[in-house]
Amino acid sequence: MPAGGAAVAAFAIVVGCFFLRAPVLDRVFTVKGGAPVPFKTLKFSPKPNQYLVCPEDYAGEAPHRKSPVFDIPASRLKAAWESMIADEPRVEIRSESGAQTTYVQRTRLMRYPDLISVEFVALSEKTAAIAVFSRSIYGHSDLGANKKRVEDWLSKL
Numbered sequence: 001m002p003a004g005g006a007a008v009a010a011f012a013i014v015v016g017c018f019f020l021r022a023p024v025l026d027r028v029f030t031v032k033g034g035a036p037v038p039f040k041t042l043k044f045s046p047k048p049n050q051y052l053v054c055p056e057d058y059a060g061e062a063p064h065r066k067s068p069v070f071d072i073p074a075s076r077l078k079a080a081w082e083s084m085i086a087d088e089p090r091v092e093i094r095s096e097s098g099a100q101t102t103y104v105q106r107t108r109l110m111r112y113p114d115l116i117s118v119e120f121v122a123l124s125e126k127t128a129a130i131a132v133f134s135r136s137i138y139g140h141s142d143l144g145a146n147k148k149r150v151e152d153w154l155s156k157l
Helices: 003-028 074-086 145-156
Strands: 050-054 091-097 100-106 113-122 128-136
Touching: 050 145, 074 113, 074 128, 074 145, 113 145, 128 145
Parallel strands: none
Antiparallel strands: 050 128, 091 100, 100 113, 113 128
């Protein structure tokens, strides 16, 4: 095989591995959990790879950040959230139960899955807040990925 042909073949193998990588890594890093989060009795794991935003006294643990108050009804907040989340990469719904939806978002390169549970909290007929609990399934530290995700998503609302 000429030298140029070997380079093309090597390039094709690398590109093929890149496109085959995602399904393989998705099977390696399976999604564990996804059941509804009992916010009222929520207890953090000892690992720092989690981030909670919610109204004060909404969860069993103090939130890392208090939820902003939105000047729209909870139903409109939920619709705005769903519109925003539809544009986010590598996000899929893991489960829906009553007022709560849990999503899985995978990291771009290694495809590590994180779980994000969301509830919309009606404060009045015209105002609402949000409870968001983002946590990693694998590893100990997330280097702030869960906090960054939640803060980014809240800023887009």
